[in-house]
Each structure stands twice: as structure tokens, then as C-alpha cells.
Amino acid sequence: MSYFPLTKHQQDWQERARDIAGRELADRAAETDRLGQFPTESLEALKKEGLWGLRVDKVHGGLGEDMVTTCVIVEELSKKCPSTAMCYKMHLEGVEILSRIPTKYQVKKFVEPLARGEVFSAAAGGESAGAGDDWTPVNTLAAIAKVPGGYQLDGLRKAYVTSAGHVSHIELRCRVGEDTPQGSASKLFIEEDKIDWEIIEPWDGLGMRGNSSSPVKYSGFVPDENLLGAEHTIFQDTDAFLRPMLGLTYAAAYLGIASGAFEIALEEMPRQYRSGHRRLDNVIYQRRMAEMSTQIEAARALMLATALYFDQERGTTDLPYLQAKVNCSEAAVRVTSDLMTCFTGTAFARRSPIERYFRDARAGLVMGMANDVAYQSMIPHLFPEA
């Protein structure tokens, strides 16, 4: 269901994404999770549908879709395979600046190939100090050196790179020059086959097990032409479109975990077992289902309203996108926790896909901007004078 007034075009995309997810993602999701296997075939299926170039402008051969459509599609994909949806969302995130403000060189070199499905990317931002520090986040951004004609990466380390080892290109966040202050970030879009990279430790996450979100070390020379936007300006110049896009696509991926698990419950609850028993006969479960549906609809309404706000360029602050992100990720955690209770030992013994959604949902609290940090970031908007 969607109370939000989707256009005919957006509804068509919703149906198409639902069809693709049901046909191409659903059957592989359990195996992807069980083996912790990167969902290559599922992502290839999205490529065949032109979805890798979803947000590339039509003039460059892409689909040029808006944020409402993007959210609708990511939610539908996540309903069937959250790992695939997250890798796909990180790809969209990795190519957003490129799609919006490419140089002429980048249009030919990256954007048009992206629209043709020749570019699959990851976004490498967060860092930790590394082995020996128990993987504690450092909350700082490492610096790379400016050298004639480009930049030199010298073992730059990223803590969690979703799709590590499976991308053609990487969007890398860094500082340029040791003297550059923290918070003054730059971004490079790099062909992975032109630098050296090493996966430091294979991914074996509690959830999102298909993500390959491994720590990676990067070394090598990157030409000037691969700089996205202007040096040192990433947090300022691109904030207006990048941060909302990040928040909303995370929101959609987490909402899909909630609504995907809920749709399974809608089918399972009324099923009559041989004993004649139905889970739906339990009035406490009835109440929980009604409560979950309310949480999901509220989260979806906020997400899509916020996405439209973005598409209409009405947003002047991050507040709505932060709210959409935390709301959808918390809906996913609440819904999947309640369903774990409703599906009792069956879910706990991993005989139901619900437990996979439950594990995947946990990522929403810490991934992207951690929710604690997102809430903290709302405070200046709520108390501008304080």
C-alpha cells in the first residue's frame, strides 16, 4: 500500500521493481545470506533493466529518475533481498555526484559508460585505525598527497566498503594534504583496475551478509581528472543534494526490510496448520500486526513526502532526511523484532526468513550515519539560536 500520491509513472516503476525483485532477487536471497555471498547475479539483473544508470541524466543516456522513484525502487528491491538493495543503493550513492556535476571529461569517461551499465561503484568513506585498535572508528578522515598531475594514495585505509572487491569504480572520500582541516573533504572517482587495493579482512557480518562490506587498503596514482567537484568542498558544495540522497536511499533500503518481513507475515499469519491452529487467531498477534502496519505506513509516508520535498527543491535543511532515515531504520528494527516474537521458535531456529530480516535490520541503526549521530545532528535545526 502507499497513501502517498505516486504519479502513474512512479506507480509503473513500483510495479516493475516489484516484478524484477520477485523474479530475480527473491530466490537467491536466502543463499546470499547463508553463504555470505556477494549477489552478483541479482545485481547483473538490475543492470539488464538499466537500473545502474537510474539517476544519470537522460541526455547522457540514463533513466534520469527522481528521488521518489528511486526510493520506491530501492524499497521494492529490499523487500526481497536487503543485501542486493544495499549494494545497489551504495552504487547509486557512489555515482550521485558524478551524475549531477560531472566535468566534460567525466561525462565521456564515466557517466555515459555508467548509463550503459559498464560502471558499478562503491562509496568508501568511514575509516578505523586498523588492526590492533579493535576496529574502533577514528571519526577522522585520512589525507592523501597532491602530486603533479594528480593524487597519490599510500595505503589509504577504509573500514567498511560495501561491495569491496566487486566494483569497477570506487568513490573515495579523503582529505587532500596533511594540513587540510578535518571536515574539509574531497572525493575521487577511481577505476579500481588502475590502482592497487587489498581487502584486509573478508566480510562476515551479522546481517547484510551479501554486502562484502570489508576493510580495504588503497594505493596508487589517481589523475586530476578523477576529482569530483572541487577540492576540499565536498561537505559544502554537494551537501544540498548528496546528504538528502544518502539519507533517503538508506531510508528506502531499511523500510524495505520492514515491509518485506511484514509481507511474509501477512501470508503466514492466516495459514492454517494441520493442527487447525493459525497464528492470526492469537489476539496479541492481531494487535501487533495492526501496529506494525501503522509503523510501516507512517515511515513510508514520511520518506516519500521527504523525497518529493527534495525533488521539488524545497529542502533547505537536512532535518527531514535525517528524520526519514532514523524513522525507517527504527521501523525495520521494531517490525522485525515483533515478528521474531510472533514466529517464535520457528524464527529463532532459522526456519523462517524473518530472522534474516531481523539481522539485516540491525545494520540500519549503525550504518550510514549512525542513528545516535543522526539524532544529534537534528539538534542545531531544532534549536537554531541555542
Ligand SMILES: Cc1cc2nc3c(=O)[nH]c(=O)nc-3n(C[C@H](O)[C@H](O)[C@H](O)COP(=O)(O)OP(=O)(O)OC[C@H]3O[C@@H](n4cnc5c(N)ncnc54)[C@H](O)[C@@H]3O)c2cc1C
Ligand atoms: C553493513 C555495513 C556496511 C557499511 N558500508 C559502508 C560503506 O560502503 N561505505 C562507508 O563509508 N561506510 C560503510 N559502513 C560504515 C558505516 O557507515 C559506519 O559504521 C557508520 O557511519 C558509523 O560510523 P562509525 O562506525 O565511524 O561510528 P561513529 O560515527 O563513530 O559512531 C559510533 C557510535 O558512537 C556514538 N556517537 C558518535 N558520535 C556521536 C555524536 N556526535 N552524537 C551522539 N553519539 C555519537 C554513537 O553511539 C554511535 O553509534 C558500513 C557499515 C555497516 C555496518
